[in-house]
Amino acid sequence: MYQNFGSESEGRERDPSWSGYYKDNGTHYLLYGKPEDIAPTPNFGNISSNPFINALEAQESFPTRIVNGKRIPCTEAPFQGSLHYEGYFVCGCVIINKIWILTAHHCFFGPPEKYTVRVGSDQQRRGGQLRHVKKIVALAAYNDYTMRHDLAMMKLKSPVYFGKCVRPVKLPSTKTTKFPKKFVVSGWGITSANAQNVQRYLRRVQIDYIKRSKCQKMYKKAGLKIYKDMICASRTNKDSCSGDSGGPLTSRGVLYGIVSWGIGCANKNYPGVYVNCKRYVPWIKKVIHKY
Ligand code: ARG
Secondary structure (H helix, E strand, O other): OOOOOOOEEEHHHOOOOOOOOEEEOOOOOEEEOOHHHOOOOOOOOOOOOOHHHHHHHHOOOOOOOOEOOEEOOHHHOOOEEEEEEOOEEEEEEEEOOOOEEEEOHHHOOOOHHHEEEEEOOOEOOOOOEEEEEEEEEEEOOOOOOOOOOOOEEEEEOOOOOOEOOEOOOEOOOOOOOOOOOEEEEEEOOOOOOOOOOOOOEOEEEEEEEEOHHHHHHHHHOOOOOOOOOEEEEEEOOEEOOOOOOOOEEEEOOEEEEEEEEOOOOOEOOEOEEEEEHHHHHHHHHHHHHHO
């Protein structure tokens, strides 16, 4: 059941050893382990409740900074939401419709009832509409070593109300083969290596599409593969960063990517890597239909 691309599993059904403890192996891979393998306990006072984000932040050898972006009002990314675990900010997310949001699989590390989603606010912790999560349907084929299939859908307990700051994102056509040249990415992620916290106000930055062949070459040095279900984007000194995961990479309101991973942030040798949403549109539609 876990091998098949396109099959899905719900949060509750997961292996209990897989429950919210992340470890960074020193490059950027996420390793999941049993709690006892991964001491110490997460530091809730620091960046977020996501120990992985904290671990990444601690790697000062990488320049980590939504890096060099600017603050935006909620109207400029009305499909953006923030994802919280036990009340702590963990990731960005994207509004698909009134009851479904899309995020990165690696933001999903605990049971649905511990998650809340805030939409319609440029503030991470205030305003807009807050909803509890009822169900999580994640791509079972997600692989924490290759980072493939890094997507999860979360169903809200009650629908959000659409308004000028709350709108569904447009899904890309599965037919188009060309990507836009430019994208915007937004989130509350950290803006500098020595940042003490994720951002209180929503930010966004413009970045450029990087061809897969080029991105592939760049990551080859690190022994990493860029699959067709990933897309790369970067621009000098500009990038998404820790805490932006799960958030939208868009062009004209169309969702092309979900923030997933990268080596460092705004690292000239390594572009940001996003889930290539186009490839998952059928899965997204199936989940909406089925659950
Ligand atoms: N994995 C990070 C997160 O959990 C996102 C990293 C994106 N990195 C990048 N260089 N664009 O928030």
